[in-house]
Amino acid sequence: MCLYTKNPFRILLLAAFTLVDIITNTALAQRKLTLAQQNARVEDSTVIQKIYESALTTHQSYDNLRYLTHKIGGRLSGSNQEAQAVVWIKSLLEQLGLDSVYLQAVTVPHWVRGVKEKARLITTEGKAIRLDVCALGGSVATHGKLRARVVEIKSWAELAALSEQQIKGKIVFFNRPMNPSHVEVFDSYLEAVDQRSKGAIAAAKRGAVGTLVRSLTLAKDDLPHTGAVSYEEKIKKIPAAALSTNSADKLSQALQTTPNLLVELEMNCQQLPDIQSFNVIGQINGRSYPTEILTVGAHIDSWDLAEGASDDGTGIVQTIEVMRIMKGLHPERTVRAVLYVNEENGASGGVKYAELAKLSPEKQLAAIESDAGGFTPKGFRIDASDEVAERICMWDMLFKPYQVERIRPNQRGIDIAPLKGIAKALISLDCDDQRFFDIHHTAADTFDKINRRELQLGTAAMASLCYLLSKHGL
Amino acid sequence: MCLYTKNPFRILLLAAFTLVDIITNTALAQRKLTLAQQNARVEDSTVIQKIYESALTTHQSYDNLRYLTHKIGGRLSGSNQEAQAVVWIKSLLEQLGLDSVYLQAVTVPHWVRGVKEKARLITTEGKAIRLDVCALGGSVATHGKLRARVVEIKSWAELAALSEQQIKGKIVFFNRPMNPSHVEVFDSYLEAVDQRSKGAIAAAKRGAVGTLVRSLTLAKDDLPHTGAVSYEEKIKKIPAAALSTNSADKLSQALQTTPNLLVELEMNCQQLPDIQSFNVIGQINGRSYPTEILTVGAHIDSWDLAEGASDDGTGIVQTIEVMRIMKGLHPERTVRAVLYVNEENGASGGVKYAELAKLSPEKQLAAIESDAGGFTPKGFRIDASDEVAERICMWDMLFKPYQVERIRPNQRGIDIAPLKGIAKALISLDCDDQRFFDIHHTAADTFDKINRRELQLGTAAMASLCYLLSKHGL
Numbered sequence: 043m044c045l046y047t048k049n050p051f052r053i054l055l056l057a058a059f060t061l062v063d064i065i066t067n068t069a070l071a072q073r074k075l076t077l078a079q080q081n082a083r084v085e086d087s088t089v090i091q092k093i094y095e096s097a098l099t100t101h102q103s104y105d106n107l108r109y110l111t112h113k114i115g116g117r118l119s120g121s122n123q124e125a126q127a128v129v130w131i132k133s134l135l136e137q138l139g140l141d142s143v144y145l146q147a148v149t150v151p152h153w154v155r156g157v158k159e160k161a162r163l164i165t166t167e168g169k170a171i172r173l174d175v176c177a178l179g180g181s182v183a184t185h186g187k188l189r190a191r192v193v194e195i196k197s198w199a200e201l202a203a204l205s206e207q208q209i210k211g212k213i214v215f216f217n218r219p220m221n222p223s224h225v226e227v228f229d230s231y232l233e234a235v236d237q238r239s240k241g242a243i244a245a246a247k248r249g250a251v252g253t254l255v256r257s258l259t260l261a262k263d264d265l266p267h268t269g270a271v272s273y274e275e276k277i278k279k280i281p282a283a284a285l286s287t288n289s290a291d292k293l294s295q296a297l298q299t300t301p302n303l304l305v306e307l308e309m310n311c312q313q314l315p316d317i318q319s320f321n322v323i324g325q326i327n328g329r330s331y332p333t334e335i336l337t338v339g340a341h342i343d344s345w346d347l348a349e350g351a352s353d354d355g356t357g358i359v360q361t362i363e364v365m366r367i368m369k370g371l372h373p374e375r376t377v378r379a380v381l382y383v384n385e386e387n388g389a390s391g392g393v394k395y396a397e398l399a400k401l402s403p404e405k406q407l408a409a410i411e412s413d414a415g416g417f418t419p420k421g422f423r424i425d426a427s428d429e430v431a432e433r434i435c436m437w438d439m440l441f442k443p444y445q446v447e448r449i450r451p452n453q454r455g456i457d458i459a460p461l462k463g464i465a466k467a468l469i470s471l472d473c474d475d476q477r478f479f480d481i482h483h484t485a486a487d488t489f490d491k492i493n494r495r496e497l498q499l500g501t502a503a504m505a506s507l508c509y510l511l512s513k514h515g516l
Numbered sequence: 517m518c519l520y521t522k523n524p525f526r527i528l529l530l531a532a533f534t535l536v537d538i539i540t541n542t543a544l545a546q547r548k549l550t551l552a553q554q555n556a557r558v559e560d561s562t563v564i565q566k567i568y569e570s571a572l573t574t575h576q577s578y579d580n581l582r583y584l585t586h587k588i589g590g591r592l593s594g595s596n597q598e599a600q601a602v603v604w605i606k607s608l609l610e611q612l613g614l615d616s617v618y619l620q621a622v623t624v625p626h627w628v629r630g631v632k633e634k635a636r637l638i639t640t641e642g643k644a645i646r647l648d649v650c651a652l653g654g655s656v657a658t659h660g661k662l663r664a665r666v667v668e669i670k671s672w673a674e675l676a677a678l679s680e681q682q683i684k685g686k687i688v689f690f691n692r693p694m695n696p697s698h699v700e701v702f703d704s705y706l707e708a709v710d711q712r713s714k715g716a717i718a719a720a721k722r723g724a725v726g727t728l729v730r731s732l733t734l735a736k737d738d739l740p741h742t743g744a745v746s747y748e749e750k751i752k753k754i755p756a757a758a759l760s761t762n763s764a765d766k767l768s769q770a771l772q773t774t775p776n777l778l779v780e781l782e783m784n785c786q787q788l789p790d791i792q793s794f795n796v797i798g799q800i801n802g803r804s805y806p807t808e809i810l811t812v813g814a815h816i817d818s819w820d821l822a823e824g825a826s827d828d829g830t831g832i833v834q835t836i837e838v839m840r841i842m843k844g845l846h847p848e849r850t851v852r853a854v855l856y857v858n859e860e861n862g863a864s865g866g867v868k869y870a871e872l873a874k875l876s877p878e879k880q881l882a883a884i885e886s887d888a889g890g891f892t893p894k895g896f897r898i899d900a901s902d903e904v905a906e907r908i909c910m911w912d913m914l915f916k917p918y919q920v921e922r923i924r925p926n927q928r929g930i931d932i933a934p935l936k937g938i939a940k941a942l943i944s945l946d947c948d949d950q951r952f953f954d955i956h957h958t959a960a961d962t963f964d965k966i967n968r969r970e971l972q973l974g975t976a977a978m979a980s981l982c983y984l985l986s987k988h989g990l
Binding site for chain 1: 568569572573575696697699701734735736892894917918919921948950951954967968969970973
């Protein structure tokens with residue numbers, strides 16, 4: 043949008059378009075534009091201004107994030123810290139004086155990393171060079187030192203083209219870098235994540251004894267990025283680890299000159315028995331339509347390498363702050379905060395919530411998730427029918443003054459995805475993602491990476507959408 | 517812009533608008549839309565795609581910034597580091613193989629901070645409490661310890677309402693916080709900066725012996741923010757310092773209970789004789805219109821409290837990278853990089869360049885400046901006639917795919933401001949500013965705050981605009 047509005051032709055044109063746009067949209071959605079509806083839009087814009095004012099002038103969510111990250115810390119499914127976070131979040135929701143706050147039991151996996159992983163490349167002359175490595179979440183252990191030759195793979199086609207002899211007994215090294223040309227790093231991530239999630243299955247099928255994957259980031263540094271690895275029943279589970287991008291480059295270079303080099307990998311991670319954890323739920327009953335439910339949330343659990351500040355501590359404290367703001371607005375429809383467990387390695391929290399929602403007579407209006415790092419909000423991503431999406435798009439002009447510019451398809455919340463077909467709209471907050479994948483799933487996902495104002499702007503965007511949905515329905 | 521484009525009515529409407537918009541704009545600017553012009557637009561979009569590809573796939577600008585900040589460091593006007601930066605920038609431009617690289621002599625002020633400033637508040641019982649403080653750039657020294665009572669001021673009206681007795685011999689403490697309600701922090705900064713720049717004059721006029729100003733940031737922390745203070749001839753120059761926001765709050769609270777407390781301030785900063793420095797200039801001669809000049813730049817100098825990474829190391833390395841890209845594009849008009857000295861405390865680099873430009877027979881087309889912190893680019897700000905601004909706005913659709921969304925009035929580059937009336941358009945890069953004022957003019961303006969991708973996206977946006985201006989003129 044060109045905001046250089048001095049030219050009268052352009053001003054007229056823009057005004058005409060805006061009018062036509064509003065009328066057409068409203069007509070599409072509601073068949074006619076009454077005076078009452080026009081007034082409602084003015085009222086909405088006033089309320090949203092107050093929501094931003096409220097979100098930008100309190101330090102509470104930032105202080106909460108400091109506590110969560112510094113006092114509780116990383117909170118992988120099944121950990122003590124996750125249990126502590128459940129209690130802490132419940133108490134914060136209770137302090138808000140909501141209509142109800144309760145726990146929803148969820149069975150979660152309990153994987154532990156054990157002592158810090160080690161990896162070294164060993165040249166034919168016996169020289170050992172350290173590699174920065176971490177086990178992928180869910181990986182089996184190496185049971186002592188795993189020593190094997192390495193075969194480097196840059197595409198699935200390359201893997202398929204290798205003979206049995208070239209793979210058997212080796213470590214497959216998935217080293218396809220993320221594409222730096224996309225404007226949004228998330229797009230680069232989505233193109234590359236199959237190496238991490240599916241690599242171990244594909245390699246084991248061909249007789250490999252382990253996998254190493256290049257960390258999923260565009261940064262060049264020494265931080266290994268963890269994340270979930272999948273196994274399949276009947277396919278041997280082989281150890282799977284991530285190398286930092288610097289270590290991946292080092293290994294790749296060494297392989298050029300010494301194809302016979304060995305890599306030594308040592309990981310004593312362990313899959314313990316499943317354990318009971320809890321989604322934390324807090325609710326404000328709608329004053330006009332209490333059975334219409336708007337769910338807003340984020341995930342409690344995080345990876346264990348750091349404090350889980352960006353992923354998804356930010357979403358937790360934003361959700362709590364949204365509830366504080368919504369309570370002051372006495373919403374017409376029920377607004378329910380759900381803080382899910384086990385997003386990172388199983389999504390059983392989201393699945394459990396959706397299962398129970400499906401059995402309930404309640405009408406699931408929409409679900410919003412904040413899990414995009416807590417950076418400057420850019421818009422929303424929606425999964426909904428065309429008609430429902432159009433209704434939400436009607437509100438785009440209300441977000442423009444706050445630079446929340448894009449309402450796009452393809453929501454990205456893992457926890458709300460199981461609500462597909464149950465809720466009318468699934469919506470994820472969309473944030474500037476340039477910094478996200480530098481720290482994602484690493485030891486660098488710490489409180490100091492989060493900017494208070496960016497966090498607050500995200501809260502305000504979510505709360506504004508909550509307000510509109512709770513007032514107008516879908 | 518709602519990008520949820522499944523609804524056919526909306527698609528049609530958007531398409532119609534876009535078409536009308538393009539035709540109207542082109543008609544306004546060029547009176548008719550020829551087939552050749554339509555083809556040019558397609559070509560432009562292809563070139564811009566290549567510019568982004570080029571900017572996003574090299575680490576050079578980030579590596580340059582690391583060198584500048586870690587090997588040279590903070591580079592206040594007149595310092596050895598500024599002189600080193602001049603030499604280093606010149607050599608980088610020379611390595612690009614430009615048509616000419618040269619220095620432009622500029623006389624700059626030479627103010628030095630001296631040993632670290634100290635401030636304490638002293639209660640009536642003689643208890644001393646440390647305050648985090650720094651001298652404002654250009655301040656006079658205290659010549660030993662300045663001890664005085666304090667009068668806190670939250671508005672100019674409050675200052676005016678005080679009696680002579682209430683001010684005389686005291687330290688005036690300007691403590692009007694920045695307004696957190698604006699979406700853009702720059703707006704909050706502009707509302708508050710008068711306290712820092714004009715406070716010492718206003719206070720001295722009324723007989724004060726010093727000023728303290730609340731640091732210009734929305735962050736709550738212990739970092740004092742420096743910045744230039746102004747004095748007036750014939751008005752006594754009194755010491756002027758900034759307190760961190762935490763220290764400002766501490767002092768304000770103490771004044772509530774102990775209005776008679778003393779503040780002790782010790783600063784031995786010094787104004788040395790002016791010194792000769794240099795703007796660094798590198799030029800690619802236009803292949804079709806060599807006398808039409810497009811200036812692109814940033815400022816070399818920085819405050820001395822840190823490395824000057826964000827302000828304006830980012831602009832320096834972006835400008836160099838823009839020249840690398842433009843050289844590959846063989847521009848039709850002359851593209852000239854100008855790295856200015858002395859932006860922070862005098863702007864003599866920008867003034868000198870404009871003086872010489874005015875005397876030259878060259879036609880100054882436009883000047884672009886990057887001095888907004890190196891964060892995710894959001895758009896451009898333009899000072900130009902309506903007609904010229906319209907021509908630039910014509911290109912807004914070309915930037916949309918890269919999320920450079922806003923072309924707005926009121927450019928903010930200090931160095932290019934003296935070109936007003938000489939160049940047809942003055943344009944500043946507009947960036948996400950949520951993080952900028954947390955580190956602005958402080959010890960925290962360090963390399964680690966800069967994200968490589970955000971830096972590169974800024975380079976790409978600048979280079980794309982350079983390309984369009986150099987190809988189409990104005």
